[in-house]
Amino acid sequence: MSGAAATAPRGGIARVSRRVMNLAYILTQNARRHGDRPGFIWNEKTWSWRHIDQNVSALAAALAARGIVKGDRILVHSKNCDQMFWSMFAAFRLGAVWVPTNFRLMPDEVAYLATASGAKAFLCHGDFPEHAKAAANPALEFTWRIGEEGTFGEATVGDVIAKHAGAEVENAAVEYDDPCWFFFTSGTTGRSKAAVLTHGQMAFVITNHLADLMPGTTEDDASLVVAPLSHGAGVHQLVQSARGVPTILLPSEKFDIAEAFRLIAKHRVSNMFTVPTILKMMVEHPAADQHDHSSLRYIIYAGAPMYREDQKAALAKLGGVLVQYFGLGEVTGNITVLPPALHDPEDGPHARIGTCGFERTGMQVQIQGDNGREMKPFETGEICVIGPGVFAGYYDNPEANAKAFRDGWFRTGDLGHIDAEGFVYITGRASDMYISGGSNIYPREIEEKILTHPAIGEVAVLGVPDPFWGEVGVAVCVAREGVDPVGEAELAAYLAPKVPRYKMPKRFFFWEALPKSGYGKVPKRLIRDELAALGLLEVIAKSTGG
Template sequence: MTGLPVSMRVMNLAHFVTRNARRLPDGPALVWGERTWTWAAIDAAVSALAAGLRARGIAKGDRILVHSKNCLDMYVSMFAAFRLGAVWVPTNFRLTPQEVVPLAIDSGAKALLCHADFPDHAAAVAAGCPGLGFTWSIGSADFGEAEVGAVVAAHAGTRVEDAPVTYHDPCWFFFTSGTTGRSKAAVLTHGQMAFVVTNHLADLVPGSTERDASLVVAPLSHGAGVHQLVLGARGAPSILMPGDRFDIDEAYRLIERHRVTNLFTVPTILKMLAEHPAADRYDHSSLRHVIYAGAPMYREDQKTALRRLGPVIVQYFGLGEVTGNITVLPPALHTLEDGPDARIGTCGFERTGMQVQIQDDEGRELAPGETGEICVIGPAVFAGYHENPEANAKAFRDGWFRTGDLGHMDEAGFLYITGRASDMYISGGSNIYPREIEEKILTHPGIAEVAVVGVPDPTWGEVGIAVCVTREGASVSELDVVTFLTSKIARYKMPKRVLFWEALPKSGYGKVPKRMVRDELEARGELAVPLAAARG
């Protein structure tokens, strides 16, 4: 068809708050400790903060860096940035000052909103980011020219309308976790995120309304922030943990008190929730969707979660660059039995509106069962990395986003992740995928956690080291693990060493990056051991 007007104008994401304030003015929007803010109060605070930022020179397209723990002002800052047509640039509050500075520089931040607990971060960014115009503190602090709460109070009653935006206008710089190098700013746009919200509501938390409630157990700077935006679109309240330390007993208390219906987390945290005795002390029958993502969940951990929480767990696979929208495995497909219909190890099927393909190194689609790179197209794919043409050239091929993850699909279209391309190692000419070995080790009753990494070896090129964490009270030796694996994996896949640590290193998002495991191995001097001769 020709002659039709073409419009890329889309809804500004801040309209979610406006709509909720009209329809549900007295409905709970945010709960933090003993305080509850209504949608009318949140909408007023968003406008007041937007007015203050505008008065200070922030305009459409400007980037606002936010370094903060989860709190009211951080939540409000997201929608205030959106309302102005500015770009919200949150960072993980667990990063060091030296890690935050390059993010400020790379994003071109014009303003910094920094939690009062992080004066060193504020000072480092102010000194290292020449384009920074000003710093405001979140909470009372000795740094910054103003405090966010005071700014909101000073502009109370001022109404700021949503800036007009197009599909491609950026709204959020979502920093990748940086497990393979320096973090990059993935550009998320208003149009893309409107699709993401709709997709999450359809595929992850279907049937959600304002009568639902979500518990926030992860930093709002990343996946949890997306999830709260999704629930906010339905007018449902978000409940913040009262402290910045994850307290499982408190989490269950809040679930019972607020009749929480959903939460978003990562496999390591879900494992902790499922294994904790608090699961038996509190009523968690209100839960309908316990969503885990960020890494595949081991089969034994899935079973534990199903036994303790019931048929409520939902898995999705998706990177920050695709905002979580690649596959979904809903509750009905999480089974306790390991029968032929269980599809053990799958992370689900394609999300609504998205297409997934397994490709070889030349970009050719591979047949079912063949291992290759997981690639994806669809409206949830990000606009690219901010001012990083080299990274963009590597990330896209013929319009497909290359995830860097390896896997295969079965005949029915269910996806199975083998691991990160960077995690795979080659030993004696054979490709070895750590996840396969980790799954087998975790079936040992005495092993709670494990990470298998490939390290250089003069004889075989690379060999595997398995780092295990035993369950409380269990006594397991290297020989025990090797004997246990003998009938379960081929000899060439057998780790050449098995180590036992009190805990595995974890990122600020609860993941266990293999890079951090390798770094710890090196720090402990384990890489100096002649691996080829470690067990003969």
């Protein structure tokens, strides 16, 4: 234990500093072992691992020169691109905290995240000047622009990298619980919260993903990105980097399925992370029969359940390459896994239909009742989890932490059961949150914005089944008395600049009143029942499918 900072022994075991590898050391390793091999490919341009490491050091040096030190938060609002990827490792290298946002968020939402995270620096893509303007606050010391477009910001990331070219920056010393990433998630309630991911936790996550999701991955593999790097896809690409796997981006943020299949064939892509909606679109696209996709070994999907018929169609088209996992941002996807061997292409007595898999290596899942008691097999309760993949807690939010944990167990807010063999089945959600196209949608924030329209007195937003998106949002509105009524198209146009497109309700209905319980509340289940009784659920599915 030479050199360790030990404290007073407890039970004969000394407590020592839990020094761990800085995640940016992944680039140090790759530059040494795979220096000339491709590490990042975008728009026909390729960066070697050595070049990536140099760019990251230059960006880290520039940030340090501007006063960024260990523990500082760096907010990043960007479409997928090279400089966004560099920013993650540059933050890690300094011991700072990477705080990426979903680039589809509105300016006021990004402004809130800037304040909530206590960000000191802001790296903002040139396509988002309004976001840069909205995020400005006294604690935010400077803004740099990602990419060549735009005119805002103190400097461009490209310019500061060029200015500090050749700089050598050591990976900061970090401990297991030192934060590296604020993963913004609403968890099971309302406004976004920063789930604190740490260097030690993420080292476990990387190892766990490689063991459970894509065993045998090496530098000879290749990975295609079809989702924002700010969230699950970013975790996936961090895992790929740990094995020297090149990351390949689509040419733009637009999801071009034909281009995706072209890149799969060209680069012999072996794995990708996606959501069921995107996977369904790919399987049904003509390009699936026009390009060679035999190199695919693992298509990892998460974020929402996948309809059985869609699952069978994907297996028939792509082969036995599907991997499902269940996990929240707070657990970095590390709750369950259903590997390729358990994805039965045909229904039968041994098919695991409806399960999201079994417990991930090193993680324990338990179904608990309202009192925290473990439920018996097949009894329904809340899905709870413990293990090294669980986050450190929400940043500066003790109330949310108190609600999220019970006796050390993280409470997912999802309901389900476990069968006698340990397979987990999700049967519902404890909150009104719904999942559309793999994105979590929280009705309250949408309801509040609809209620700002002078003609709307009451509203309820809820998710209803959809054959294409999994679920879509529906807004049931009640007109304000004494005000001229508003139509569906007009209300949708009013809401469009206030919420991202993926959060926009697909239909707006106008009722004389909302059904209420004896306590004066508006249970969403009563609204859903009324929609079904009126035959509107079928109408919605037919109008939104595809």
